[in-house]
Amino acid sequence: MRKRKNPFKGRQFTSEVILWSVRWYLQFPISYRDLELMLRDRGVSVDHTTLYRWIQAYAPELERRLRPHLRPTNGSWRVDETYLKVKGRWVYLYRAVDSRGQTIDFRLSTRRDAQAAKRFFRKALARPNTVNPRTITVDRNAAYPKAVADMKRDKQLWRFARLRQVKYLNNIVEQDHRRVKRLVRPGLGFRRFRTAWRTLVGYETLAMMRKGQVKGIGGDDIVAQAAFMNALFNVAA
Structure with a gap:
């Protein structure tokens, strides 16, 4: 089996910081500048434009990796x-x-x-x-x-x-x-269709996790959700 390419290769920040940022942005109604301040409060200095690039890069990849783990929906x-x-x-x-x-x-x-x-x-x-x-x-x-x-x-x-x-x-x-509207509002709209789509994919993916659609992960168990997301990207807890 061919080894999957490391999606974090070449990044200045650790995979743990990146995934934490991606998860919080896609899960809660905050802006990139809000998240920049939250990270600074934890001793991590990341520009809001870098956070934007992380969402664009990792939101679609998160959906791709999570899809096989979803419970069946009904008819x-x-x-x-x-x-x-x-x-x-x-x-x-x-x-x-x-x-x-x-x-x-x-x-x-x-x-x-x-x-x-x-x-x-x-x-x-x-x-x-x-x-x-x-x-x-x-x-x-x-x-x-x-x-x-x-x-x-x-x-x-x-x-x-x-x-x-x-x-x-x-x-x-x-x-x-x-x-969805509540999550979109802090960003004050989208400038490009591709940007909008990649961000919305992330919103919807995290929502499926919060709804309890992932096999074996409770919708209210945010700790298990974080661990599951790390595991999807082969990141140690």
Whole structure:
């Protein structure tokens, strides 16, 4: 087996400091400058621009390493999209949770139409911990019926999957949007689509851990979560 490349090679700071910073930024509503001060209080001097680079580098890598450890989600999908600003323009964050509030998947898109919905559904279905849905609950967005019909026709979606356009049943995913918005707010928006996506991947990944979606790790056990994250990167506790 080929040895995995050390993701911390060449960094000025230790892997422990980097992972601590990444975990705290992605888990709590703080800015890069807030985190810079928190680290300084602990005797570590890191510029906020360096912290930004760490998030961009390690948030997607964290998701990639964590995905195989997720518990299966169920077949009752609650799908919705929320709005975020990137460089002053609105973009759409497609998100899906199951009936227990467990995150199924997410996708950032510049468009809100049937094609964007299909891309999101295909991405969610490709995850190893998801199942073909029995029900898909959405709002009154006309793009969803077309997307579901097209995917059933192309045999990408179970033909007996039931689409429900009932807004109040989607309260669970709409409430979940608030957590994302709360984390985004201290950063005062994003300047680039790629930057936004990489940061959002980190927010969603840490949220899955806090929801107890990682096998063998409690959602409230922050100590075990920190140890698990270190283990993912082969960092000694």
